[in-house]
Amino acid sequence: MWEFSTEPEFQEKLDWMERFVREEVEPLDLLFPGGGDVYDTGNGAARAILGPLREQVKARGLWACHLGPELGGPGYGQLKLALMNEILGRSYWAPTVFGTAAPDTGNAEILAMFGTSEQKSRYLQPLLDGDIVSAFSMTEPHAGADPKEFTCRAWQDGDEWVIDGEKWFTSNARYAAFLIVMAVTSPDAPPHQRMSMFIVPTETPGIEIKRNVATMGERDDLDEGIHGYIRYREVRVPADAMLGGPGQGFAVAQARLGGGRVHHAMRTVGQCRRALDMMCERALSRRTQGELLADKQLVQAMIADSWIELEQYRLMVLHTAWVIDTQPHGAARTQIAMCKVAMARIYHNIVERALHLHGSLGATGELPLGRMWMHVPTLALADGPTEVHQVTVAKQVLRRYSPAEGLFPSEHIPPKLAAAREKYAHILKEYAQ
Numbered sequence: 001m002w003e004f005s006t007e008p009e010f011q012e013k014l015d016w017m018e019r020f021v022r023e024e025v026e027p028l029d030l031l032f033p034g035g036g037d038v039y040d041t042g043n044g045a046a047r048a049i050l051g052p053l054r055e056q057v058k059a060r061g062l063w064a065c066h067l068g069p070e071l072g073g074p075g076y077g078q079l080k081l082a083l084m085n086e087i088l089g090r091s092y093w094a095p096t097v098f099g100t101a102a103p104d105t106g107n108a109e110i111l112a113m114f115g116t117s118e119q120k121s122r123y124l125q126p127l128l129d130g131d132i133v134s135a136f137s138m139t140e141p142h143a144g145a146d147p148k149e150f151t152c153r154a155w156q157d158g159d160e161w162v163i164d165g166e167k168w169f170t171s172n173a174r175y176a177a178f179l180i181v182m183a184v185t186s187p188d189a190p191p192h193q194r195m196s197m198f199i200v201p202t203e204t205p206g207i208e209i210k211r212n213v214a215t216m217g218e219r220d221d222l223d224e225g226i227h228g229y230i231r232y233r234e235v236r237v238p239a240d241a242m243l244g245g246p247g248q249g250f251a252v253a254q255a256r257l258g259g260g261r262v263h264h265a266m267r268t269v270g271q272c273r274r275a276l277d278m279m280c281e282r283a284l285s286r287r288t289q290g291e292l293l294a295d296k297q298l299v300q301a302m303i304a305d306s307w308i309e310l311e312q313y314r315l316m317v318l319h320t321a322w323v324i325d326t327q328p329h330g331a332a333r334t335q336i337a338m339c340k341v342a343m344a345r346i347y348h349n350i351v352e353r354a355l356h357l358h359g360s361l362g363a364t365g366e367l368p369l370g371r372m373w374m375h376v377p378t379l380a381l382a383d384g385p386t387e388v389h390q391v392t393v394a395k396q397v398l399r400r401y402s403p404a405e406g407l408f409p410s411e412h413i414p415p416k417l418a419a420a421r422e423k424y425a426h427i428l429k430e431y432a433q
């Protein structure tokens with residue numbers, strides 16, 4: 001995609017991935033535009049194509065590249081994963097074909113980190129093998145960005161936990177074999193210790209998917225929505241269904257969200273690059289007033305700005321990946337929040353310019369750009385809205401500073417000038433005559 005100095009053997013893998021995604025996987029985006037989330041499109045055709053493609057990926061050692069060797073993955077680390085995800089990001093189906101689709105990746109991560117050996121063999125292994133899909137049920141209809149507002153409750157009754165409440169936007173719930181549900185277990189505890197996480201098989205009595213909510217571009221009348229609005233009506237699970245300890249729900253959720261955000265950020269680089277490629281091809285193909293669009297300086301500005309923004313963003317994502325690889329757990333928190341904020345803005349800017357340069361064609365559904373455009377709001381909301389991540393960045397940045405000691409800022413010129421005069425008074429005096 002971009003020239004990047006890596007080992008030849010790894011570069012060879014990237015080259016294979018790029019060719020494979022373009023030639024074998026992108027057709028799935030056109031045939032089954034529900035994307036990688038839609039495993040079962042009714043007649044089984046998508047699965048019939050998916051299976052052999054996955055076998056090829058596994059044979060190349062490229063299955064579930066986000067996983068370390070302890071979980072059966074190749075353990076490339078985040079930096080190399082970033083280069084791979086840029087390629088996968090160009091196609092909606094590619095993460096599914098390569099075993100790196102959300103929310104399964106994040107769910108696998110927390111099962112690996114917090115699961116008991118019984119939970120791992122029952123849920124984690126089939127998830128890693130791509131035999132089942134899962135869902136993460138945290139957001140509620142009345143509260144999303146602030147988990148402290150959640151009210152879905154769980155209480156103990158003998159050997160069982162009983163879960164009662166509503167959840168909203170549980171992606172893939174309709175296909176999932178199990179749900180990971182966050183519920184309030186100690187309402188009087190400090191806010192971050194009030195909740196616990198539960199693994200709930202989807203066939204458990206009392207789970208009602210009220211609606212599969214569709215996002216823009218998906219049709220309700222064709223039942224294309226995949227985000228479950230779920231009612232948990234006194235759903236009973238055994239005591240060992242808890243993932244992590246009591247009151248650890250918040251910590252478990254945090255553990256999965258960082259990785260998810262940065263992987264989305266990596267894939268968004270690929271989507272942006274695809275839009276930029278289209279913009280440049282169009283600029284070199286379309287004539288107006290006797291010259292190519294590419295010869296118009298206003299168009300050149302659009303292309304330059306897009307390239308500069310994307311290069312800045314890409315380097316930010318790669319730097320974040322490097323911090324995750326080389327520094328202790330949690331060190332990349334600010335960088336991940338920065339990527340999350342930048343991701344939606346850059347994607348918005350580049351897709352909008354690419355779309356605009358295509359004129360009326362850009363406003364149709366005949367190019368991939370229309371679908372990208374409808375994806376813009378999602379990027380700014382899923383995994384937490386932009387503002388929440390701005391707050392994280394600002395808090396971390398402000399920690400590096402302290403208030404001015406006096407009434408005026410520390411950069412106030414009059415006292416600094418007086419100090420400078422005093423410091424060099426002997427020289428200034430000598431040269432004053």
Ligand SMILES: Cc1cc2nc3c(=O)[nH]c(=O)nc-3n(C[C@H](O)[C@H](O)[C@H](O)COP(=O)(O)OP(=O)(O)OC[C@H]3O[C@@H](n4cnc5c(N)ncnc54)[C@H](O)[C@@H]3O)c2cc1C
Pocket residue numbers: 103135136137138139142143144145146168169170171172215227377378381382383384385386387388391
């Ligand atoms: C495509 C998609 C997939 C999703 N998948 C899942 C999933 O699988 N599981 C799941 O549990 N959830 C999922 N979500 C939900 C997602 O996590 C929430 O939408 C998100 O956390 C925001 O919550 P909310 O929608 O309730 O918005 P709210 O919390 O109501 O926020 C609305 C707006 O208020 C403003 N705002 C909020 N907080 C602040 C603040 N602190 N400072 C300033 N302004 C603020 C922002 O402008 C924000 O956009 C998904 C969402 C989308 C769009």
